[in-house]
Amino acid sequence: MFRKHRLEGLSDAIFAIVMTLLVLDLKVPETVGSEGLRHALAHDSATWYSFVLTFLLASVFWVLQHQVFDLLEEVAHQTLIPTFVFLGFVTVLPFSTALLGHHPEPLSVAIYFANQFAIAISLTAKLEIARALNHVRPGFDMKVMRAKLYGICIIMGGGILAPLVLPSRHMWLVPVALVLITRFIRYKLTRHWKKQDLQLTTS
Numbered sequence: 001m002f003r004k005h006r007l008e009g010l011s012d013a014i015f016a017i018v019m020t021l022l023v024l025d026l027k028v029p030e031t032v033g034s035e036g037l038r039h040a041l042a043h044d045s046a047t048w049y050s051f052v053l054t055f056l057l058a059s060v061f062w063v064l065q066h067q068v069f070d071l072l073e074e075v076a077h078q079t080l081i082p083t084f085v086f087l088g089f090v091t092v093l094p095f096s097t098a099l100l101g102h103h104p105e106p107l108s109v110a111i112y113f114a115n116q117f118a119i120a121i122s123l124t125a126k127l128e129i130a131r132a133l134n135h136v137r138p139g140f141d142m143k144v145m146r147a148k149l150y151g152i153c154i155i156m157g158g159g160i161l162a163p164l165v166l167p168s169r170h171m172w173l174v175p176v177a178l179v180l181i182t183r184f185i186r187y188k189l190t191r192h193w194k195k196q197d198l199q200l201t202t203s
Contacts, residue, residue, distance in 0.1 A: 004069050007083060011069075014087050015062045021094045022051050022058075025101060047101035050112075054097040061090070061119055064148065068127050071142055074135040082126035089118040106163030113159030120156050124149040140194070147189050151182035 025047060065086070072079070096115040099108045127149060130136045158177075 004075055018093050019058050025098045046104040050097045050101035071136050072130055079126055079130045082122045086122040109163050110160050113156050117156035120153045155179055
């Protein structure tokens, strides 16, 4: 068995480095033409968009990673593999973010969301392996966490498929629609599980 705080420390360090590296792709315009600084900054709007999107998603995954750690009662060898796979795909984020920012086209969108999907699925695998080993605290919190992880896997998977089903200017509709759908499903499931827990405690 391994101590959780060591893995949590490694996770925090990797996320801190990766989230800091993201800003290195944001460049100050070296030359400002006759149209001015505003136009020069607007020219790099895709780079700013990819930076903000990745920073927000990385923040979400950092929180989810720690919530999974909180649920773990033990850390076994089997859960180390998906943990390092998760962190490995996190380190790829500066590349996929730069690719999306500099080449906002269907292929770069698919690669970007494939990276995010790999992060989501490896974190989900970590929880499921720990659950199979009975190393996770059972109960309401574990059910909600599983719903969150499966939901974000669906959203990122939808991002991969978006370039295949919609034109470039409407690709954002797929992940947004999936966010709304998965949040609604999770809300319904959470209410159902709360009712179940209430019935068990009162019976």
